[in-house]
Amino acid sequence: MTPPEPSLLLRRFFAVVRDRSSQLAMSDEHEQVTFAELGARVRRVAAALERRGLRGKRLALLLPQGSGWVEAFFGALASGATVVPLSHLHPEAEQRGFIAASRAEALISSRYFAQGEALADALPMHTLEELRLGSRGEPNGAATTEPFPPGNSLAIILYTSGTTGKPKGALIHHDHLGRLTELLSAAWEVNHTDTLLHCLPLHHLHGLGIALLTALTSGASIRMFERFDAARLFSAMERATLFMGVPTMHKLLLNALDDADEDTQATWRHNAAKLRLVTSGSAALPVSVGERWRQLTGSYPLERFGMTEIGVGLTNPLAGPRRPGSVGLPLPGMQIRVVNEHGEDAAPGEPGELWIAGPTVFAGYDGDPGATSASFEGAWFKSGDTAAWEAGGYCKILGRTSVDILKSGGYKLSALELEELLRTHPDIADAAVVGIPDETWGEIAVAGLLLVPHATLDEASLREWAKERVAAYKVPRRALSFDDFPRNPVGKVMKPTLKQWITERLAKPQNPPHLEGP
Structure with a gap:
């Protein structure tokens, strides 16, 4: 052998x-x-x-x-x-x-x-x-790492x-990562003349595989930031060629630009124009944000589709047309299908689940053969995202197949995990978390709460309580109390209806931060 x-x-x-x-x-x-x-x-x-x-x-x-x-x-x-x-x-x-x-x-x-x-x-x-x-x-001093x-x-x-x-x-x-860096280096023409500005978290594939490993194994230099800082990033763009971020970062950079004085704006615009490639991933980029970046750098940010489980499956072209709202074309070397509810390849424009196969698809979930088996159909990984083919072979992501996975600021959040946490609070009888569209964050997690009788709770104290138990980016940004949730005959919360209720409540001018139980 x-x-x-x-x-x-x-x-x-x-x-x-x-x-x-x-x-x-x-x-x-x-x-x-x-x-x-x-x-x-x-x-x-x-x-x-x-x-x-x-x-x-x-x-x-x-x-x-x-x-x-x-x-x-x-x-x-x-x-x-x-x-x-x-x-x-x-x-x-x-x-x-x-x-x-x-x-x-x-x-x-x-x-x-x-x-x-x-x-x-x-x-x-x-x-x-x-x-x-x-x-x-x-x-x-003379340590070797081979073989x-x-x-x-x-x-x-x-x-x-x-x-x-x-x-x-x-x-x-190893070779999932090796092939990922090889494919992206070729598609985006990353080489030793590039300098990448890096402020993405390294416990995510975006920051680790797509950004850091692709740059280093292509001979590019990296300017690493421990945390996001708009002013320092804009200053560093003068000596950089690449910036990879999530939509929230792109929006916050634009906000900082708008808030800067006239001389600072001129300097930052000059620096940003030197970037040859700006990419966006981990969540959908609002078209309005993308168009602002086009004005700033001369080209629309390159959007692509990636997941921890598959690396990158699709990307807008480096040199060809980049379509706002689209994740582009299949990355050379990757195979993509959109499968309808009948298990057949969807026609152009017909929604279906995005399936991916190729050399960067992961080996499975650690210690969970059931979840691994449920996520694959042969060699095809079933992404859980709803997508549709557009003209020219471009692909558009329509949303999560499951309402219980939210994307906020480039992070993927589990509504079920947050609900379980909230239910441990002594004043909360039940909780249901939904994602509400937000221009800066893509989605924000909003918690619907059923409080125990006669309990009172304010949002600020609830957020502080939650921050002691989960990462700050997971904490719901808003919380609203209800007498009960909309439920189906077997008692399951109907989240689309709850999302509508919450959207209507948030639109009202007066939304007190204090929550009260029945």
Whole structure:
């Protein structure tokens, strides 16, 4: 039997380290690192992890976003370990939940990062500082990472919301990521002349695979920001060519531009015009926002369709026409179907579920063969998104097949997860969460509540309570109390009707922040 090819992702990365050694790979809040320096650091971390017996183990990764994060990530992959990226945006309880669900056996963090130190009792911690230095007597300068892990071995586990409301770990192999970077690099012509502005979270495929890994394995430089900052991004555009964001970021950048003084506006417009490519994903881009960006940069932002489970399946063309509201054409190398309710390929204009097959489609959900089986029809992954073919082979996403998955600010939220959380509040008898369209966020989560008798609750205190239990971006932005929810004969909440009720209530000029029970 022919042995599997070694990791395409690592082969691409180390080819750039070899060929572009003196070029700037990354800059962040603290330092600038060349590809040669980054490659040497990655090899050192990989060797240290191997010597500690962590080859083939699942390693949680929790570090600030920057060159150290990238060093630890590639070092873990090169050692043969599987990475479970955790987010500093999540409260400790959620981080511990992901550690338990993933069955991670160790944590890579920093002795200077309080969130990592807080998890030291959950599993053995290896600090980046220790991995860089090695232990006493360990060689660390000439460490090698070859042979690379096989391309069909597990590289990362990324968590995504499902219709059950429980996070599911998507199993993604080395070559899923390698092929993703290869396809996007070709489609978007990413190369060593590019500089990417990066402020996306690295525990999502958008920030990790589509942005960071595609740029680095194509020889592009990255200017990394720990968090979104409109003024700093506009200033950095003067020396950049690429910006990848979510619709909320694009809208907030425009808001900052509108609020700036005349001289600052002129500078920021000059800088933005230097970007050769602006992409938008993770949610639908409002056409009005896209048109403003066209005025700013000279071209409409490139929209594409991606998911944790499939990478990127469709993209508007780099050089051809980009259609507002469309996710474009099938990415070369990927296969796309729109399947109607009869299980047949839909005619142009006919809505159906978007199915995807190709070399970037994930291996399944960790420890959940039932969910994996339900998500596939043979080699085809069933996305749960409703779509339709348009003229010229372009594809338009019409919305989520399920009303219980919301997209807000580039994040995918589970209404069921939020409802379960809200029901644990002592003043809440029942909860139903729906998504309401919003120009800035795409959708906002709004909670309909049934309060216990005689209870009173205000939205501000409820939001603070929720922020202690889930990430801030998951917390419903509004909450309204009702006497009861619209229900069908078996008692199930009819969410389309509830959404209509909430929309009507929010449109009224007076909406008191205080909620009262019956």
